[in-house]
Amino acid sequence: MPPTASSLDRLEFRDRDQVHRLAARLHDQMQRLGGERVSVMHVCGTHEQAIARFGLRALLPAGLDVIMGPGCPVCVTDLPEVDEGVALARQGVRIATYGDMLRVPGTAGSLADARSAGGRIDVVYSIAQAVEMARKSSEEVVFFATGFETTAVTTAATLLSDPPGNFSVLSAHKYIPPVMEIVAEMPGSRVQGFLAAGHAATITGWGVFEPFVARHKLPVVVAGFEPLDILAGLCGLVDAIAAGNAAVYNLFPRSVSREGNRVAQDVLWRVFRPIGGRWRGIAHIPNGNLRLRDEYARFDARSRFEIDLAGLWQSAPSTLVQACRCGDILAGRSSPEDCELFSQQCTPENPVGACMVSTEGTCRIWHEYGGHLDLRSAP
Amino acid sequence: MCLGVPGKVLDVQGMTATVDFWGVQRQILLHVVDAPVAPGDYILNHVGFAIRRIPPEEVAATVALFEELLSAGKTDLMAGEVRAQVGEVDASDG
Ligand code: SF4
Numbered sequence: 001m002p003p004t005a006s007s008l009d010r011l012e013f014r015d016r017d018q019v020h021r022l023a024a025r026l027h028d029q030m031q032r033l034g035g036e037r038v039s040v041m042h043v044c045g046t047h048e049q050a051i052a053r054f055g056l057r058a059l060l061p062a063g064l065d066v067i068m069g070p071g072c073p074v075c076v077t078d079l080p081e082v083d084e085g086v087a088l089a090r091q092g093v094r095i096a097t098y099g100d101m102l103r104v105p106g107t108a109g110s111l112a113d114a115r116s117a118g119g120r121i122d123v124v125y126s127i128a129q130a131v132e133m134a135r136k137s138s139e140e141v142v143f144f145a146t147g148f149e150t151t152a153v154t155t156a157a158t159l160l161s162d163p164p165g166n167f168s169v170l171s172a173h174k175y176i177p178p179v180m181e182i183v184a185e186m187p188g189s190r191v192q193g194f195l196a197a198g199h200a201a202t203i204t205g206w207g208v209f210e211p212f213v214a215r216h217k218l219p220v221v222v223a224g225f226e227p228l229d230i231l232a233g234l235c236g237l238v239d240a241i242a243a244g245n246a247a248v249y250n251l252f253p254r255s256v257s258r259e260g261n262r263v264a265q266d267v268l269w270r271v272f273r274p275i276g277g278r279w280r281g282i283a284h285i286p287n288g289n290l291r292l293r294d295e296y297a298r299f300d301a302r303s304r305f306e307i308d309l310a311g312l313w314q315s316a317p318s319t320l321v322q323a324c325r326c327g328d329i330l331a332g333r334s335s336p337e338d339c340e341l342f343s344q345q346c347t348p349e350n351p352v353g354a355c356m357v358s359t360e361g362t363c364r365i366w367h368e369y370g371g372h373l374d375l376r377s378a379p
Numbered sequence: 380m381c382l383g384v385p386g387k388v389l390d391v392q393g394m395t396a397t398v399d400f401w402g403v404q405r406q407i408l409l410h411v412v413d414a415p416v417a418p419g420d421y422i423l424n425h426v427g428f429a430i431r432r433i434p435p436e437e438v439a440a441t442v443a444l445f446e447e448l449l450s451a452g453k454t455d456l457m458a459g460e461v462r463a464q465v466g467e468v469d470a471s472d473g
Binding site: 099147151369 | 382385393406408410411412413423425426427428430431433435437440441443444454455456457459460463464
């Protein structure tokens, strides 16, 4: 079912009038651009959920493309990173991780597969629960840590508050600002501006985007998660693009300041350092991965264990996995509708790619909210 | 995952706060919150940590979206994330 009347009805609670005023303003702005197409990218799974859930794409002018970029941390966790977790589980090490990670396919199976094969994998809601598990036991507990900077902050804070000696972290944390640079520089990139996620910016502050804006001459608008926040953000972005204004605009001042949360930033960078690494399906991202600093090597699963990856890599990915277009989708070059497996062979029950596993993955979101997110393309 | 969920602080013991999320109480850690937190304050919870103390004048606007989300059906992704954050269900299904 396409998101039709019911999702628009739901908008009433957020002031239908204002929504329509903003939408009308967007149409005007686009008209003034005289038929030029405008493409903007957001980098947040929660933005995509809100856009899909409230049927916002149906309100957008025809020439405005709102693309979801690499805003799903689970989806950009690279195959070898999943493999490290799977290998550790197969070696008999107890793993704790966030629920979304469980079914993400690695080169040879997922953590869920490792669990079916006897591996001990616990799903936790917070790293604090993984620490509790370690405290109550004498065996090694590895927390397989995924997520962007907002989540990495909680991993860092945990390591700074004296976790037990049998606790360690396998970090697959990622840092968003560098990937925006890479996406903006991709040959053929149509992205003319970015919508940045309010809560990540709550931590980093909007100032973190200033160097990006200076280098790429593209506007960045920080927006919240309500329908009105997102529409206002898009209005701001289209305005900035039309006027050729490359700057950072903070349209979520009720949560985001220029400096952000200094306490959290300090905690983050005390424990982590950025290093280059692959983001699944996208590219090598310089400074895009967060690894533990040497001072915390004793909590680093990578220095604590011999992780036997070679044993895993005997088997090649199946052909279905090779047909997955997740990478192109995350880079904003394709949409789920371009994938022939979408909602056919690939469903949340039987995901082929990570984008169908995570509740923040574009394929999963489009599948749950009806597959056709744009009423203009709905049957 | 970046949808921080607002909750009301009931009690603070050292670095742990007891926070009420629509009737569900949870222990939330205060190691990275940006300002001192006291009972009666609202915080934004992200995976068991307060990432922000919500200034009083912004509480109403911040809570409103979540009120609506919590009334949504079980399969709704945003609602599911809010429920996981407030501990109504565990986040175990992938
Ligand atoms: S629908 Fe499935 S196979 Fe296709 S791109 Fe999305 S995750 Fe990959």
